[in-house]
Amino acid sequence: MSAKIEAIRQIARRLLSEGKVDMVIGFRRGTLPMMNEPCFIRKAEEADRLVWDSHCGINLANYVTDRKERVAVVAKGCDSRNLVNHIIENKIKREKLVVIGVCCDGMLDKRLIASRSREEAGAEVDAVEDANGQVTVKAGALIWQAPREELLQDNCKRCRHRNPVLCDELVGEPVAEKTEDDYEDVKRIEAMSSDDKWAHFEEMLSTCIRCYACRNACPLCYCPTCFVDESRPQWVGKSQDPIDIRTFHFLRAYHCAGRCTDCGSCERACPVGIPVRQFTRKLNKDCEELYGWQAGLSLDQRPALDTYSPNDPNDFIR
Amino acid sequence: MKVIHIHKTEWQGGLDKARSGYGLYGPVRQGQDDPVFRPLGPGEFPEMSFKNTKMSPKELVHPQSEPLFRYTLDPQAPDHDILKEVQKDASPKALLAVRPCDADAFLLVRRNFDTPVYKDPYWVTAYESFTKIGLACNQACSATAFCTSAGSGPFSDAGVDVLLVDTGDAYLAKVITEKGGQFLGACGFSAPAADGEARIASLREKAEATIASFVHTDKLREQATIELYDAPFWEDVSFACINCGTCTYSCPTCWCFDIQDETRGKQGVRMRNWDSCMYPLFTLHGSGHNPRGTKLHRVRQRFMHKLKYYVDKYQDGIQCVGCGRCIRLCPVNIDIRNVCNMMNGYTACACAAS
Amino acid sequence: MPVPLRRKGGERVNNPYLPYPVRIDDIVVETEDKNLKTFTFVFLDPADEERFAYRSGQFAELSIPGKGEIPIGIASSPTEKGFVKFTVNKVGLVSSYLHNMKPGDIMGIRGPLGNSYPWDILKGKNVVIIGGGFAFTTLRSSIVYMLANRKDFGKITVIYGARTPGMLLYRDELMAWEQRDDIDMHITVDGTNDPNWKYNIGFVPTITEKKAPQADDDTYAIICGPPIMIKFTQPVLDKAGYAHDHIIMSLENRMKCGIGMCGRCNVGKDFVCKDGPVFTLAQLNTMPKEY
Numbered sequence: 001m002s003a004k005i006e007a008i009r010q011i012a013r014r015l016l017s018e019g020k021v022d023m024v025i026g027f028r029r030g031t032l033p034m035m036n037e038p039c040f041i042r043k044a045e046e047a048d049r050l051v052w053d054s055h056c057g058i059n060l061a062n063y064v065t066d067r068k069e070r071v072a073v074v075a076k077g078c079d080s081r082n083l084v085n086h087i088i089e090n091k092i093k094r095e096k097l098v099v100i101g102v103c104c105d106g107m108l109d110k111r112l113i114a115s116r117s118r119e120e121a122g123a124e125v126d127a128v129e130d131a132n133g134q135v136t137v138k139a140g141a142l143i144w145q146a147p148r149e150e151l152l153q154d155n156c157k158r159c160r161h162r163n164p165v166l167c168d169e170l171v172g173e174p175v176a177e178k179t180e181d182d183y184e185d186v187k188r189i190e191a192m193s194s195d196d197k198w199a200h201f202e203e204m205l206s207t208c209i210r211c212y213a214c215r216n217a218c219p220l221c222y223c224p225t226c227f228v229d230e231s232r233p234q235w236v237g238k239s240q241d242p243i244d245i246r247t248f249h250f251l252r253a254y255h256c257a258g259r260c261t262d263c264g265s266c267e268r269a270c271p272v273g274i275p276v277r278q279f280t281r282k283l284n285k286d287c288e289e290l291y292g293w294q295a296g297l298s299l300d301q302r303p304a305l306d307t308y309s310p311n312d313p314n315d316f317i318r
Numbered sequence: 319m320k321v322i323h324i325h326k327t328e329w330q331g332g333l334d335k336a337r338s339g340y341g342l343y344g345p346v347r348q349g350q351d352d353p354v355f356r357p358l359g360p361g362e363f364p365e366m367s368f369k370n371t372k373m374s375p376k377e378l379v380h381p382q383s384e385p386l387f388r389y390t391l392d393p394q395a396p397d398h399d400i401l402k403e404v405q406k407d408a409s410p411k412a413l414l415a416v417r418p419c420d421a422d423a424f425l426l427v428r429r430n431f432d433t434p435v436y437k438d439p440y441w442v443t444a445y446e447s448f449t450k451i452g453l454a455c456n457q458a459c460s461a462t463a464f465c466t467s468a469g470s471g472p473f474s475d476a477g478v479d480v481l482l483v484d485t486g487d488a489y490l491a492k493v494i495t496e497k498g499g500q501f502l503g504a505c506g507f508s509a510p511a512a513d514g515e516a517r518i519a520s521l522r523e524k525a526e527a528t529i530a531s532f533v534h535t536d537k538l539r540e541q542a543t544i545e546l547y548d549a550p551f552w553e554d555v556s557f558a559c560i561n562c563g564t565c566t567y568s569c570p571t572c573w574c575f576d577i578q579d580e581t582r583g584k585q586g587v588r589m590r591n592w593d594s595c596m597y598p599l600f601t602l603h604g605s606g607h608n609p610r611g612t613k614l615h616r617v618r619q620r621f622m623h624k625l626k627y628y629v630d631k632y633q634d635g636i637q638c639v640g641c642g643r644c645i646r647l648c649p650v651n652i653d654i655r656n657v658c659n660m661m662n663g664y665t666a667c668a669c670a671a672s
Numbered sequence: 673m674p675v676p677l678r679r680k681g682g683e684r685v686n687n688p689y690l691p692y693p694v695r696i697d698d699i700v701v702e703t704e705d706k707n708l709k710t711f712t713f714v715f716l717d718p719a720d721e722e723r724f725a726y727r728s729g730q731f732a733e734l735s736i737p738g739k740g741e742i743p744i745g746i747a748s749s750p751t752e753k754g755f756v757k758f759t760v761n762k763v764g765l766v767s768s769y770l771h772n773m774k775p776g777d778i779m780g781i782r783g784p785l786g787n788s789y790p791w792d793i794l795k796g797k798n799v800v801i802i803g804g805g806f807a808f809t810t811l812r813s814s815i816v817y818m819l820a821n822r823k824d825f826g827k828i829t830v831i832y833g834a835r836t837p838g839m840l841l842y843r844d845e846l847m848a849w850e851q852r853d854d855i856d857m858h859i860t861v862d863g864t865n866d867p868n869w870k871y872n873i874g875f876v877p878t879i880t881e882k883k884a885p886q887a888d889d890d891t892y893a894i895i896c897g898p899p900i901m902i903k904f905t906q907p908v909l910d911k912a913g914y915a916h917d918h919i920i921m922s923l924e925n926r927m928k929c930g931i932g933m934c935g936r937c938n939v940g941k942d943f944v945c946k947d948g949p950v951f952t953l954a955q956l957n958t959m960p961k962e963y
Binding site for chain 2: 030031032035036037038039040058062063124126209211212213215216217225229237238239240241265268269270271272273
């Protein structure tokens with residue numbers, strides 16, 4: 001990991017001192033275990049601030065939207081797909097962007113690690129080390145270990161695009177890619193009866209506090225005025241009425257359909273731990289099955305929901 | 319002050335006695351997650367060994383969504399288009415096992431809702447209906463707690479009517495107010511504790527020593543407001559922020575709200591909902607002008623409000639109790655301790671030079 | 673110190689969020705683009721009018737159940753009895769709905785809110801009123817109040833302008849005041865093709881430069897207008913020697929509760945709805961420019 005950090009710093013230093021970009025967006029060390037803070041640097045001397053480790057799950061493409069400066073951004077596979085999306089959707093010009101692509105072998109799930117520490121040690125996590133495929137967690141008086149595959153974020157476990165799809169600079173060696181996503185998590189819910197599904201989502205959303213962290217952490221959600229904030233007409237109520245909560249989540253998922261790269265930022269950001277990816281995953285599966293489409297893989301293709309082809313499947317129209 | 323000794327074996331029995339006179343509220347664990355403050359059903363008891371809740375108990379007094387008035391728009395009704403106040407439940411309630419930081423937070427918020435000129439009848443009625451039975455923290459709830467340097471502390475009793483101190487097999491109940499004494503009386507707890515005050519003092523010292531995180535606030539009052547406002551570090555502080563509002567929702571001293579009318583058919587409700595200065599719409603004028611149109615403005619507003627404007631207005635202490643929730647829950651790890659120390663230590667000329 | 677919402681005799685619940693029910697008595701279209709209308713309200717309960725006792729410079733929340741509330745400056749003067757008047761610009765959800773309402777419709781008013789112009793300081797002084805566009809509402813209230821209490825004030829100078837003659841508010845009253853000799857009235861428009869226009873033509877800052885009296889300890893200026901007008905009028909007053917604590921301004925900000933509780937209208941440590949909306953320029957200089 002430290003090799004990646006050094007590589008990122010060197011690239012940032014070079015880009016800034018050669019005047020190729022005005023700003024480099026990356027991470028700096030957080031103040032809590034398992035957290036890093038997105039940051040920017042403008043001077044080559046500041047490059048030593050940048051870090052990289054297995055707690056860089058936040059999607060930095062979120063900080064690139066509508067920027068007018070020339071920006072370099074550190075991007076994992078999923079982030080790079082969002083950058084492709086941004087370019088296709090005119091949120092940033094390709095020539096203003098330098099993608100520092102990082103070959104990623106998955107980010108750790110801080111909630112999973114924290115709850116296991118609480119279970120096994122009754123303590124908060126003090127430190128996490130990730131080396132050679134093993135994660136070592138120090139929590140209170142206890143130290144426990146597990147193979148890193150067990151502790152990856154759910155989206156990282158399923159990821160098929162760990163290597164950046166678009167990059168100007170590459171950090172790290174390309175990693176092996178999974179070739180299939182069995183969508184078993186979506187199929188499990190699809191198999192439920194209507195009533196069971198209703199109860200499932202009702203319970204899942206019961207703790208939602210309408211903070212919109214999921215929306216705000218998502219690079220795709222960049223509407224100047226989100227539909228939940230419109231007042232003329234007012235589409236969605238602002239209280240804790242479960243109908244309004246459901247409306248927000250369902251509609252947001254639909255607005256991301258065909259564009260979501262399953263980066264997991266939404267779930268990471270949610271303060272109450274709602275698995276909101278259940279909605280977007282379903283729509284991702286539908287897009288793949290109906291149109292053979294995965295978002296953000298190529299600058300040259302219009303997204304599935306942007307285009308019409310006469311032989312688009314239409315057997316769901318009755 | 320009187321200190322009463324309550325054996326843990328008699329705790330639940332005592333609460334049962336009090337149920338006839340008080341609605342009981344307290345933290346209830348749901349599965350593996352942090353407990354949540356809510357009304358206790360018959361036979362339900364509060365969780366007494368927890369660190370702190372994820373969301374503060376402020377929503378018991380200031381619900382996230384609260385109806386203020388009802389109205390009918392039916393032109394046939396004699397009082398159509400006239401708002402009717404929704405009566406609040408003023409029956410006596412007990413807030414059990416509230417941590418001292420959260421109890422102190424209510425006092426900071428009260429200054430906003432209970433002023434010499436205007437009194438918010440909903441908040442004040444709800445707050446005054448509660449007898450607050452605090453539970454002191456024998457050790458820091460988290461590495462992010464900085465209560466002792468934020469005007470509160472693990473054994474702070476300014477905001478409670480009774481402070482319970484867990485001694486292992488018993489609770490020492492320090493009676494702070496008459497209201498607290500009445501509640502203990504309703505439970506039937508009356509045994510005086512031997513050396514109560516001394517034992518509490520010694521546990522307090524031990525507890526305070528476990529708080530490992532601090533902020534510096536000594537220079538905040540003298541800082542020139544406009545200089546802090548114009549400081550160059552705000553861009554760096556606000557960059558990572560995604561304006562999600564989680565900090566404001568989880569913060570026990572945040573109280574901003576929005577007022578909305580919602581009508582179904584001909585009947586409607588004027589309600590208030592939690593709102594957040596983090597949201598772009600918060601300050602949007604009808605004309606389209608937005609004084610806080612950028613993320614930097616909004617992030618700066620939050621920290622200036624908590625750490626400077628409140629100090630300017632009330633001249634004593636920051637609008638923060640150091641519970642650490644915003645630090646733990648922020649999805650991008652913006653840390654109020656760093657910002658507070660930056661603001662406290664800021665000197666305009668020094669920054670200009672660097 | 674704002675005039676508090678207090679119940680008298682203890683018969684009403686003291687709830688500062690509860691509006692007084694009113695009936696729309698009259699609606700007058702003020703401007704040629706029809707975006708500004710003056711509403712005259714009558715309290716359903718006459719005792720509420722007493723409770724609503726207000727001073728010029730204050731505002732109220734106009735409350736429409738089902739739609740919401742808007743903070744609007746009170747255009748009538750406390751010396752006008754039996755009704756209250758507000759001039760409302762059609763800008764958003766609530767104001768558009770209000771514009772479509774009819775005389776006889778019921779709604780609510782909450783107030784009076786805010787801190788009014790500093791009448792205790794202005795007593796016995798010369799007052800210069802500078803207004804632009806539709807920010808003139810509380811200034812109308814002030815002028816009517818001063819004229820009804822004429823001996824309490826020294827020289828009264830008014831400079832009021834709008835883009836065109838059709839955009840001026842309260843035209844009949846303006847012209848009547850212009851005829852009086854106990855008030856120095858300067859009406860102006862940015863431009864007009866009307867050959868019969870007999871008043872000034874020129875921007876408010878320009879006319880202010882020509883007509884405003886020189887500053888002294890006993891002369892105060894009250895300015896209310898769009899930010900651009902204020903931006904160019906202030907240097908004129910500076911040049912004429914007006915001290916910043918003798919320049920009085922009224923701020924606008926997005927409001928909901930109007931009573932300093934919902935938190936959104938703060939500028940620094942002050943709430944525009946409760947500690948303002950009236951501030952002197954000297955005060956504003958110490959506050960962050962977030963309004």
